[in-house]
Amino acid sequence: MQTSDFDYDLPEAFIAQTPAEPRDASRLLVLDRQTGQITHRVFREIGDYLHPGDLLVVNRTRVIPARIYARKPTGGRVEILLLRRRDELTWEALVGGKGLRVGKIVGVEQGPEAEIVEILNGSGRLIRFKEPIEPYFPRVGNVPLPPYIHEKLDDPERYQTVYAREPGSAAAPTAGLHFTPRLIEELKGRGIGFAEVTLHVGLDTFAPVTEADPGLHQIHTEWCEVTPEAAETINRTRQAGGRVIAVGTTSVRTLESAAAGSKSLVSPFSGPTSLYILPGYRFKIVDAMITNFHLPKSTLIMLVSAFAGRETVLDAYELAKREGYRFYSFGDAMLLM
Numbered sequence: 001m002q003t004s005d006f007d008y009d010l011p012e013a014f015i016a017q018t019p020a021e022p023r024d025a026s027r028l029l030v031l032d033r034q035t036g037q038i039t040h041r042v043f044r045e046i047g048d049y050l051h052p053g054d055l056l057v058v059n060r061t062r063v064i065p066a067r068i069y070a071r072k073p074t075g076g077r078v079e080i081l082l083l084r085r086r087d088e089l090t091w092e093a094l095v096g097g098k099g100l101r102v103g104k105i106v107g108v109e110q111g112p113e114a115e116i117v118e119i120l121n122g123s124g125r126l127i128r129f130k131e132p133i134e135p136y137f138p139r140v141g142n143v144p145l146p147p148y149i150h151e152k153l154d155d156p157e158r159y160q161t162v163y164a165r166e167p168g169s170a171a172a173p174t175a176g177l178h179f180t181p182r183l184i185e186e187l188k189g190r191g192i193g194f195a196e197v198t199l200h201v202g203l204d205t206f207a208p209v210t211e212a213d214p215g216l217h218q219i220h221t222e223w224c225e226v227t228p229e230a231a232e233t234i235n236r237t238r239q240a241g242g243r244v245i246a247v248g249t250t251s252v253r254t255l256e257s258a259a260a261g262s263k264s265l266v267s268p269f270s271g272p273t274s275l276y277i278l279p280g281y282r283f284k285i286v287d288a289m290i291t292n293f294h295l296p297k298s299t300l301i302m303l304v305s306a307f308a309g310r311e312t313v314l315d316a317y318e319l320a321k322r323e324g325y326r327f328y329s330f331g332d333a334m335l336l337m
Helices: 043-049 134-140 174-178 181-189 228-239 249-258 299-308 310-322
Strands: 027-031 038-042 055-059 061-063 067-071 077-085 090-096 105-108 113-119 124-129 166-169 193-199 222-226 244-247 269-273 288-292 333-336
Touching (some): 027 043, 043 333, 077 105, 077 124, 193 228, 222 228, 249 299, 299 333
Parallel strands (some): 027 333, 244 288
Antiparallel strands (some): 067 105, 077 090, 105 113, 113 124, 193 222, 288 333
């Protein structure tokens, strides 16, 4: 298995720059893993493929407005992208600007001062603020869109799921962007359940695998949680014969991390996960998956390939291109049954 096995050509015109309106008007490619049959639908019709007693597991993380700007004492501007909070005052971040050595003090525009306390890899820095930065987010924070989106987003809430509750992500769990409150209520009315888990998404999710052997790649670690209530709902669904349908790769990784000690059940779980799913992985919990179309040579397309088969997935991607589907974060969706 080589990283190049997960490569495909995608002209820039296929990369969605704006979200569909309304959310559930995006297209839905339905792939039957057993037969390879593909059906083209609209996302709001997803209920046609779900049954009473099925359970949709969503990631309730919320993207924080993590891109902020600061000034050096000389007046030079610094861009700071907050990635992960270490404690009340200290964050891992990516910085843009020269001379940002240990001990350098910068002043957040309309916010507190911050000190560079450690140099991490590349442009990574450990930054300690003089006071908590979160209360300043409404005034100084900007939602960090993925690097391949170049259009300005008029409504920042369109890069949040409608059920986002727990702040902590640097990127949205994009498979969930297609759900509307009305669609959720309609599905519940059909007897389809919902359970919420949390995984705070890091920016490394967009990073391609650079090693020729994907097994040598060091996957990013992200914090996730399955509460006792969610674990009980998931296990009850499985024991009753219902299907557990993960909404997004983040929900997949959370569920499979919480099932590490079991072949078919999850346990309450809270902590970091570095679960790296490659073809050959045996899924314990996830019966079906809703996901978007992913970047070439990314850990996400590898995960989807582990679930549905590499050739099947890449063939589906080629068909999606021929059919004019939109790719990546604001693009269309797949349902892998």
